[in-house]
Amino acid sequence: MTDLPGYPSRRGFLKGSAAGVALAGLAVSAKAQPVEPPAPLEEYECAYFTPEEWAFVIAATARLIPSGGEGPGAIEARVPVFIDGQLASDYGRADDWYMVGPHDPAADPLLGWQSPLNPAQIYRQAIPAFNAWCEGQHGKAFTALDDAQKDAALAALDNDEVGLQPELRDFFTILLANTKEGYFADPMYGGNHGMQSWSYIGFPGARASYREWATRYNVRYPLGPVSIKGERA
């Protein structure tokens, strides 16, 4: 699988729209469909996040899967859109989770969800708490830090060094998990825009038809991916 060419090296909000244009250019070939360039992330209308939360999620996911490497970053893949949609839906509300408790923040994570808060509530309460920690450390909110500071702050968050309340302890865990999910999930959920991450890793998507390839060892499968809704890349 070849990498999608043409990613600008600069990070930031412009990335999403720039990558969209690059992708639309690619789509002229017979194999893929034209892709409408999506609205830039800063113009996206959130289903769940407030503007401050939205800016944080964009900045945080852009560090967790950075742009400028070989494949698409979280911004090109529109991971924040995926997370916003998930938090506004049954996942965010923990609709079908056991939420009665007891919840023990000291319990092994393998014992399951140990917060009375659902994921949407955790994002809502943890983002300002984490930003307050960043203010205390650097005098600035997370979004205003430089990349090295952001990475250090996220590492501190991951290591439980930012003093979050016990019921928020899983914030980094779900933020990282949701970022990966948004990167690799089907585009119908808002992330993995244009199936860029599938193309990058050579995953052919929802085709489910490789019978004649099962015995072709060490031969690269040539076709690009297809999404659940039938989009081609």
Add this chain to the structure above:
Amino acid sequence: MSKSLRIIAALAAVGVVGGLAFAFVPVQTTAPVAQLPDDWKPAEGQGKYVMYASDCLACHTADGGEPFAGGRAIASPMGTIWATNITPDPETGIGNWTLDQFRAALYDGIRADGAHLYPAMPYENYRKLTEEDVRALYDYFMHEVPAVQNKVEETKLSFPFNMRFGIRAWNWLALTHDAGFTPADGKTEAEQRGQYLVEGPAHCAACHSPRDMLMAQDGVSVADANFLTGGVVDGWNAPALRGPDSAPQKWDVAEMAAYLATGRNIHSTANGEMGLVVEHSLQHLTDQDNLAIAAFLKGADGAPVEMPENFATLETRALPALDADDAGKETEKMLTEAAPDMALGPRLYLDNCAACHFVSGKGAPEIFPELAANHIVTGSEVSPLISVILNGAEVPSTAKRPMHLVMQGYADRMNDEEVAELSSFLRKAWGNDASAVTAAEVAAVRAKQPH
């Protein structure tokens, strides 16, 4: 000639002859073709069996309605015909009908009150029923079917089709064959039994024979040149059952019988109207009768008939997926290579269809039908293929093969242009050779679907 012109021509003929007939000749009904003793009684279950073979249920029962209580809308080129209540209810059904009146409906298309039935009632075919089967059927409807009081909507076609006397003239021109059944000479008992079922109760010719200028069945007996050479019903091709490319000639007798009895065999599945025929009628026939039908179809034009001992048996066995035949090798190779620069049609096939129907176009035996040389794929009518792609298809559960098979629809996954590209590809793939499909044709089928 277009259908509308044919209807006009038919109308003109019906008008002229009908006027004369109506003016000068009293209505007559056909006498029994055999004299049975007055105390003749059908065997246990015989009448119900004739009912299954004749598929009375399919038309005379509304969706969700009581069996045989009528009320189903039958689409016809002339307008909607409402199937009548044939339960023994004396007021709204046929409880007051005599045997002679019942026979006249089957043989002559004449109601007990003397009015003519519309030929949506296949009396062209029921005319071939033996007197034993007529009596058994009458006995069944009078004594075994529960009476249901259900007044169904009166069929009201627009002028001139509302002139039921015109049907009388139509009968003069269309109903020229004798009542009763004449077995073909030199055939086995099984083939003759199959001929009887096909020509008579099962009324296969109602769909599988073409319609002539009068919209009558062009071929009601195996001796007729056009009998079972294929028809078009409501935008669907009822495929030819005769000729070298027909299923009865390409499949062996056991495969054909399996298709009839279970709606599936190693080649194909019964969808749409034929799926209903399998569900409501053919699966209820004995194995011997389904073999008889298959044997008759195989030997109708002289092909040797090899009778199997059984079909669609219950033992566990592996049915390997087939490779493409010679005509399909090129398409199979192209799809196997999966080159990114392939045309959109085959790309859509790989993205949407190949997981079940395979690059060979051969499908999976008894589950997914072959698309190579599949008459729905290559038919003169393209709307069935488009409809299956957009809306999916179903194969009914049957006694010998209980699995209800469902294909999903792809209306949400492909737009009109894509469905047209895919359809056009299918109609040329694996040696198929049929015309291209346009996006406008897809749009027309999509617009018909309730959302």
